[in-house]
Amino acid sequence: MLDATTRSGGTATATPRAAATELALVAVATPELAVPAPVGLAARCTRVLLSPWSRLSLLIALLAGAASAVLLFEPQRLLADGWPPQLGGAAAALVFAAAYGLCTVAFVPRPLLNLGAGALFGSQLGAGSAIVGTVLGAGLAFGLGRILGQDALRPLLRGRWLKAADGQLSRHGFRSMLAARLFPGVPFWAANYCAAVSRMGYVPFLVATALGSIPNTAAYVVAGARASAPTSPAFLIAMACIALPALVGAVVAWRKRHHLRGVR
Numbered sequence: 001m002l003d004a005t006t007r008s009g010g011t012a013t014a015t016p017r018a019a020a021t022e023l024a025l026v027a028v029a030t031p032e033l034a035v036p037a038p039v040g041l042a043a044r045c046t047r048v049l050l051s052p053w054s055r056l057s058l059l060i061a062l063l064a065g066a067a068s069a070v071l072l073f074e075p076q077r078l079l080a081d082g083w084p085p086q087l088g089g090a091a092a093a094l095v096f097a098a099a100y101g102l103c104t105v106a107f108v109p110r111p112l113l114n115l116g117a118g119a120l121f122g123s124q125l126g127a128g129s130a131i132v133g134t135v136l137g138a139g140l141a142f143g144l145g146r147i148l149g150q151d152a153l154r155p156l157l158r159g160r161w162l163k164a165a166d167g168q169l170s171r172h173g174f175r176s177m178l179a180a181r182l183f184p185g186v187p188f189w190a191a192n193y194c195a196a197v198s199r200m201g202y203v204p205f206l207v208a209t210a211l212g213s214i215p216n217t218a219a220y221v222v223a224g225a226r227a228s229a230p231t232s233p234a235f236l237i238a239m240a241c242i243a244l245p246a247l248v249g250a251v252v253a254w255r256k257r258h259h260l261r262g263v264r
Contacts (some may be wrong), residue, residue, distance in 0.1 A: 007238025052152035059148035093129040100133025105141050110134065110188050114217050123234075126221045131210065134217060138192050138209045143194025155239055166198050173200035174208050181212025183249030201215035216245060 081105050083118035113133070117126035168176045180191045195205050212242070226235040 019061035025080050031040075046239050056146040056152040059144055062144065062148075063106070067104070070103060070106045070108055090125070093125050094132075096120065097133040097136060101132060101136030101140060104134070104137030104188060105144070107189050108169055110217075114220030115224035115227070121228065123222050123225045124216075126225060127218045130217045130221055131214060134188075134213045135206060135210050138188070139202075139206055141189060141192035142196045142202065147191040149193070154259045165194055169195055169198035169200045173198070174204040177205055177208035178212040181209055182215065184216060185204050185249040186248070215241065 095137060096117065100117070103113060104110060114126075114130050117130040117133075120126065121129055140197070164171040177191065177195060180186050180235050186194075219238045222234055223242065226238065
């Protein structure tokens with residue numbers, strides 16, 4: 001494009017704006033002249049490391065390492081040897097809550113940890129420490145499963161039972177998780193990772209875990225605190241509170257079996 005106002009002696013001079021426009025048109029018309037974006041080894045490695053299956057492999061390695069550490073260090077020896085003498089009271093309970101959360105991620109059974117909380121700290125402080133540890137461990141497991149495992153595992157939800165569990169958690173996350181915590185049956189770690197793979201929200205998961213874990217956790221803690229007096233009313237009531245939700249959960253699962261079988 002030539003600017004007619006700048007003609008001098010038969011010679012036309014293009015304005016800077018016109019020259020820039022012509023260069024842009026040439027670049028669009030001939031894409032082979034454009035400089036390609038550099039794709040180096042670092043970019044390829046980043047894509048591989050951030051792929052769904054790489055993240056899932058990292059999750060499996062972390063969980064396997066945590067479980068191996070529990071087997072090697074045997075944290076249950078604390079029940080026999082006692083808590084380190086330099087800690088006591090609320091500080092020891094907070095440290096125990098943090099250890100509780102990490103141990104649940106490493107598949108340590110919660111009943112054992114709850115009994116230990118009661119034996120070490122008594123009913124009230126032990127219950128508070130165990131509930132804090134429960135929420136901490138559940139939140140940590142949910143975050144790891146959501147970040148590292150969801151993208152790889154969701155395409156594998158093809159079985160009838162898997163689809164039923166995923167649909168229930170995705171559509172009715174809060175009440176489903178609340179029922180799972182109130183009525184034992186599904187292992188704690190399995191419920192955490194199933195919720196992480198589903199489309200359940202983080203906040204409903206934590207709130208349902210905190211509320212639903214209180215009765216069962218408190219019952220185990222009281223049983224651990226009164227284990228030295230197995231005929232005391234407190235111990236017997238605690239054992240009844242442990243057995244009754246398990247029985248109710250078994251009855252509910254039996255009645256829901258037809259619904260699960262009908263899911264395609």
